[in-house]
Amino acid sequence: MLDRYVFAFLLLLSSSLTIIHASPGDADPRYRDCIRQCQETGCVGPKCFPHCTFSSDGELVGRPWYMQEPLYLQWKKWGCQSDCRYHCMLDREKENKLLNLGPVKYHGKWPFKRIYGIQEPASVAFSVLNLAMHFHGWVSFFILVYYKLPLKDEKKAYYEYASLWHIYAFLSLNSWFWSAVFHSRDVDLTEKLDYSSVVVLLGYSLILAILRSFNVRDEATRVMVSAPLIAFVITHVMYINFYKLDYGWNMTVCVVIAVAQLTIWAVWAGVSRHPSCWKLWLVVIAGGLAMLLEIYDFPPYEGLFDAHAIWHAITIPLTYIWWSFIRDDAKFRTAKFLKKDK
Numbered sequence: 001m002l003d004r005y006v007f008a009f010l011l012l013l014s015s016s017l018t019i020i021h022a023s024p025g026d027a028d029p030r031y032r033d034c035i036r037q038c039q040e041t042g043c044v045g046p047k048c049f050p051h052c053t054f055s056s057d058g059e060l061v062g063r064p065w066y067m068q069e070p071l072y073l074q075w076k077k078w079g080c081q082s083d084c085r086y087h088c089m090l091d092r093e094k095e096n097k098l099l100n101l102g103p104v105k106y107h108g109k110w111p112f113k114r115i116y117g118i119q120e121p122a123s124v125a126f127s128v129l130n131l132a133m134h135f136h137g138w139v140s141f142f143i144l145v146y147y148k149l150p151l152k153d154e155k156k157a158y159y160e161y162a163s164l165w166h167i168y169a170f171l172s173l174n175s176w177f178w179s180a181v182f183h184s185r186d187v188d189l190t191e192k193l194d195y196s197s198v199v200v201l202l203g204y205s206l207i208l209a210i211l212r213s214f215n216v217r218d219e220a221t222r223v224m225v226s227a228p229l230i231a232f233v234i235t236h237v238m239y240i241n242f243y244k245l246d247y248g249w250n251m252t253v254c255v256v257i258a259v260a261q262l263t264i265w266a267v268w269a270g271v272s273r274h275p276s277c278w279k280l281w282l283v284v285i286a287g288g289l290a291m292l293l294e295i296y297d298f299p300p301y302e303g304l305f306d307a308h309a310i311w312h313a314i315t316i317p318l319t320y321i322w323w324s325f326i327r328d329d330a331k332f333r334t335a336k337f338l339k340k341d342k
């Protein structure tokens with residue numbers, strides 16, 4: 001008897017969770033009807049989509065699994081689903097506008113205007129600019145450390161954190177690349193790649209913040225400090241990829257890591273008397289304020305610029321200042337080292 005109550009309770013809980021999980025836009029029965037019809041007929045009103053013709057290809061019965069589910073068929077399914085969702089959403093939004101209702105979210109996202117098939121053009125453009133800014137920052141750092149500053153006898157840099165910043169540059173470029181891909185086309189795979197790259201970058205940045213602010217130069221201590229954080233990041237990435245992409249939990253993890261990192265830099269900027277600590281302050285304060293945009297979401301202006309896109313825009317100048325701080329740090333540490341040498 002008790003079992004049945006527990007079962008009923010769990011059923012109720014799981015169904016209420018799925019309702020909470022859906023956005024107001026895609027919970028609307030008129031939108032759902034539109035999607036169902038579109039996937040059956042391949043059309044929304046007068047508009048028809050070539051991607052939605054896979055059902056007429058036949059089921060390919062009796063063939064091995066890889067023939068039944070070839071990549072192009074999967075690709076067509078993604079294309080059809082995305083076209084149906086987009087045009088049903090446009091229809092619903094048009095109706096909402098006539099009723100003087102504001103935009104609502106669909107599948108966790110605001111209604112964006114597509115440009116050349118790109119789902120969120122503003123976020124893509126800003127992601128590419130962030131990528132370019134990191135590349136510029138990294139190249140100028142590389143030139144400074146290996147060509148402008150004096151080197152040790154074995155052609156090694158005096159700056160003890162050079163290799164750590166190279167890894168940081170690589171992870172940043174990787175993360176902005178997947179961000180641009182994900183905002184161009186949101187499917188399960190691109191979403192997971194983007195989310196995973198962000199978590200890896202954040203986790204690594206926290207390790208870097210700890211190592212630099214506590215001036216950890218000994219290899220063994222570096223490994224000891226980073227091991228638990230690396231273990232946590234790997235576990236979290238496996239969890240969101242192979243178990244469940246829990247948006248709320250993932251957001252909590254990202255915010256906690258980001259806040260911890262900003263706090264460490266802020267405290268260090270306050271106590272270290274670093275010659276470029278104002279750059280640190282600027283990045284920490286502006287970065288912290290920009291993070292609020294991720295939490296206080298608003299709908300896109302002109303169907304293009306939502307809170308997330310603006311957050312990606314703000315990080316472009318911050319990236320420039322950040323790499324300028326990193327170059328200053330390299331100069332500062334090298335000068336200190338040479339003074340000691342004399």
Ligand SMILES: [Zn+2]
Pocket residue numbers: 123179183308312
């Ligand atoms: Zn993004």
